[in-house]
């Protein structure tokens with residue numbers, strides 16, 4: 001552990017140079033630590049449950065490259081499969097057998113998916129699924145929820161979560177009003193608001209898209225009846241229900257949130273885990289809808305690197321490991337111990353806190369709670385979170401640098417890692 005010898009000289013040097021080369025010094029905003037203050041840490045390598053920075057500090061990593069690392073970083077079996085695939089070439093721009101294998105695995109795992117299209121990111125998956133929702137229904141309007149993040153495509157940058165929430169940005173400049181005029185927003189867990197939107201826009205709403213469990217406004221679970229209510233409402237209005245499972249897919253259960261809650265959407269987006277650390281996204285669902293996608297149907301969507309054998313191989317091996325007996329029981333157990341432990345330690349050290357966990361995903365908010373929506377999440381003590389984050393970092397615990405992000409565990413995290421984390425949390429919280 002690093003507590004007494006925490007040095008970040010090299011990180012500061014490298015990030016200092018990066019700021020001159022790239023906007024904010026990063027390739028994706030949240031990485032810059034802007035909301036928690038202080039300099040971000042520059043990683044050198046990752047292995048199992050750990051990340052190692054350029055100054056030689058070791059961290060127990062609860063970000064897991066924002067989700068993909070669920071079997072642990074640099075898993076030997078995933079690396080082995082990648083080494084083999086690499087020798088055959090990285091991209092074909094032609095069909096490859098690996099696409100069939102991963103497609104079949106996704107279709108067998110995720111209840112709503114009968115057919116799937118691979119893309120290169122979650123953003124691309126969500127952007128494409130939106131086009132498909134509109135193409136299939138012949139309607140332009142969609143309903144999303146404040147605090148839910150569906151990637152950075154124009155139409156979704158309305159009260160978005162993740163980095164948009166973290167940086168407190170208004171809806172982004174550069175997004176034409178006409179593009180978002182058809183994006184209607186409701187409060188998460190507020191079924192009545194969704195009902196009202198359907199009534200105010202008869203026969204105009206293509207569908208509802210949501211994170212079935214929210215991870216981009218902190219960790220927020222659906223209240224009893226919310227998902228089922230959305231399923232009913234969308235059916236009633238001939239609209240589509242779309243689960244954005246880019247984060248929750250293969251994380252809450254092998255079949256994602258839809259399996260866990262027993263609610264089957266019409267379409268689903270995936271990303272993160274299904275690429276095993278390489279860039280992959282996917283959207284899939286009912287066969288009659290998916291057959292609208294080119295070249296089977298008229299809705300255009302394409303990608304030079306989509307379905308490349310290298311990325312498919314990392315996804316296949318990752319899902320194969322996840323599908324072994326006992327994996328989700330192990331993830332559930334370790335994550336529950338951590339999430340419960342964090343809330344308990346916070347209470348014992350005199351802090352208002354609430355949190356939760358499902359599968360390998362967890363959250364901790366510095367507020368009495370309960371937190372049912374982004375609106376509730378915004379009431380938590382952000383300044384306290386920042387100090388907690390920095391304290392934990394110095395103790396060798398790497399948490400997402402924002403109160404508005406969920407935490408992730410992996411098969412590589414051990415009981416001992418969790419115990420070390422809780423000890424660190426106690427030390428940090430006692431001094432806050």
Ligand SMILES: *Cc1c(COP(=O)(O)O)cnc(C)c1O
Nearest residue numbers: 121122123149150151244246247
């Ligand atoms: C991460 C995420 C996205 C965007 O995926 P990228 O691969 O970062 O483009 C979309 N939706 C959800 C729910 C996500 O968590």
